[in-house]
Amino acid sequence: KAGVTQTPRYLIKTRGQQVTLSCSPISGHRSVSWYQQTPGQGLQFLFEYFSETQRNKGNFPGRFSGRQFSNSRSEMNVSTLELGDSALYLCASSLGDKNTIYFGEGSWLTVV
Amino acid sequence: AQTVTQSQPEMSVQEAETVTLSCTYDTSESDYYLFWYKQPPSRQMILVIRQEAYKQQNATENRFSVNFQKAAKSFSLKISDSQLGDAAMYFCAYEIKGAELTFGKGTLLTVNP
Secondary structure: OOOOOOEEOOOEEEEOOOOEEEEEEOOOOOEEEEEEEEEEOOEEEEEEEEOOEEEEEEOOOEEEEEEEEOOOOEEEEEEEOOHHHOOEEEEEEEEEOOOEEOOOOEEEEEEE | OEEEEEOOOHHHHOOOOOOOEOEEEEEEOOOOOEEEEEEEOOOOOEEEEEEEEOOOOEEEOOOOOOOOEOOEEEEEEEEEEOOOOOOEEEEEEEEOOOOOEOOOOOOEEEOOO
């Protein structure tokens, strides 16, 4: 069974631009969550979607947004990029609450 | 604020030996799940072991086992017969609601041949 797939794996953007990252969950998984990993802040929860509805949101500014489609695929968008947005963005999927959460390989974003 | 603390930023172990990674957490919830994830240089997070807080029995997965002390809010990971492939960053985490994980800062494990 295919794992969590994230695209693109690597990208470089300029400050002020916007970026969209994509995540395809494991087949059958309806929950998709996103995390940001940086050396300074560690792993931080961004948001979680279940059946196209955002259920939880972490403490991030409104520049960070996401959505989930009917096939459970999810995208996250960061607008007006800042240098501090440079990070590894990890997507994870699960069957739902209290089920094992599986991670993708991540998308490396560098903002210059 | 709910937190996870990993007090050992780095640990090292000789191949074939046993090592224990520490984790404490702080939550007022009674129903939650605890996890250890491994992140090798590839940066993919790999689930090592999971523990349901309502279960008293400690979880075990092959060479990996936990010591779960609910009253003390402690959740340590023991790796037996350490292998070179165990070298990675290890993260302790818990989940209280909605597939939202709260992570510790991680422990970098080095395995010496």
